[in-house]
Amino acid sequence: MELLLENILNLVGFIIGMIIGIFSYLGYTNTGSPVLFRLTIAFFAIGIGFGIIWGGYMIDDLILQEGKIHRGLQALGLGIQTIGYFFIAFSHTIKSFFPKSRYFRSVVILPLFTLSAMNVEHIIRSFSFILLVYGAIETFVSFLEGKQKGALAVGTGLALLAFGEFIAWYSLVFPESILYLISILLKISGLISLFLPISRLPLRKIKFDDLEDEEDDEFGK
Amino acid sequence: MGPYRNQIQIVGDILVAAEELTIDQDGAPITKLIQKANISHSRISKILTNLVSQGLLEQVDSKQARRYKISMSGKDFLREFKRYSEFTDNFGLSI
Numbered sequence: 001m002e003l004l005l006e007n008i009l010n011l012v013g014f015i016i017g018m019i020i021g022i023f024s025y026l027g028y029t030n031t032g033s034p035v036l037f038r039l040t041i042a043f044f045a046i047g048i049g050f051g052i053i054w055g056g057y058m059i060d061d062l063i064l065q066e067g068k069i070h071r072g073l074q075a076l077g078l079g080i081q082t083i084g085y086f087f088i089a090f091s092h093t094i095k096s097f098f099p100k101s102r103y104f105r106s107v108v109i110l111p112l113f114t115l116s117a118m119n120v121e122h123i124i125r126s127f128s129f130i131l132l133v134y135g136a137i138e139t140f141v142s143f144l145e146g147k148q149k150g151a152l153a154v155g156t157g158l159a160l161l162a163f164g165e166f167i168a169w170y171s172l173v174f175p176e177s178i179l180y181l182i183s184i185l186l187k188i189s190g191l192i193s194l195f196l197p198i199s200r201l202p203l204r205k206i207k208f209d210d211l212e213d214e215e216d217d218e219f220g221k
Numbered sequence: 222m223g224p225y226r227n228q229i230q231i232v233g234d235i236l237v238a239a240e241e242l243t244i245d246q247d248g249a250p251i252t253k254l255i256q257k258a259n260i261s262h263s264r265i266s267k268i269l270t271n272l273v274s275q276g277l278l279e280q281v282d283s284k285q286a287r288r289y290k291i292s293m294s295g296k297d298f299l300r301e302f303k304r305y306s307e308f309t310d311n312f313g314l315s316i
Contacts (some may be wrong), residue, residue, distance in 0.1 A: 030296075030301040031301060031305055031311070035314050035315065035316055039309070039312065088279075091312065142313025143313065146313075148310050151311055188280060197311040198308065
């Protein structure tokens with residue numbers, strides 16, 4: 001049951017991430033907006049991250065049959081997802097998140113190389129949680145300012161993903177409990193909520209009488 | 222005071238103004254565009270030159286003053302601009 005839900009979650013994450021990523025990319029090519037460019041990176045990263053984990057489960061299911069995903073692969077997928085969450089948070093001008101000193105930044109990253117894949121996974125999950133909470137709060141604030149229903153749905157989606165991440169971490173304290181299942185269900189609900197407002201917009205690309213490249217050059221910088 | 226607009230938002234505002242002011246074939250005078258898009262003369266001149274060179278606006282020759290009207294490509298761009306503005310609004314972001 002847990003494995004099935006995990007597969008569904010990762011497949012849904014992969015599909016939704018790629019659809020929103022493609023939509024953002026089309027928007028970027030049509031308008032040259034840097035915000036759409038950041039959202040393109042964010043959602044492609046989220047989609048690819050989920051896709052890697054889904055692929056890992058499929059490889060195990062079809063070939064290895066060990067009943068668990070390779071820890072390194074899981075950490076890689078979660079890491080790429082976190083990059084996506086970072087770009088969503090970064091779009092809300094999260095500029096003071098990292099220390100400015102280049103030396104300090106390199107030292108901060110060092111401990112990651114001395115930890116096992118399991119520990120790295122937990123660190124990545126905690127980063128994801130912080131970024132998702134930040135993104136959710138900023139989106140809720142925008143909703144309060146603009147009263148746009150779409151912002152409420154996206155904010156709720158990010159909040160559910162964050163809560164799911166938190167519950168997943170908490171399930172480590174109580175393994176074999178229902179907490180992990182709840183976390184997967186929360187994340188699936190979060191992804192669907194994230195997709196709802198975007199699903200109302202038509203997915204297509206327009207042609208500007210051979211002017212697209214010129215517009216990109218002019219406005220995309 | 223409202224938030225600062227980026228380049229794309231300014232272009233969007235100019236195109237919206239041009240579309241609303243283009244009632245007939247004469248196009249809109251630059252002073253009306255300045256008022257409607259809320260932008261300085263020095264800044265709008267450069268942007269208008271760019272938009273005309275890219276075919277999003279058309280410059281109409283007139284005896285009185287330079288006039289601009291939105292082109293078909295400009296309307297297409299504006300439609301996309303509005304659609305993706307709604308998309309980024311959903312994330313609480315400005316395009």
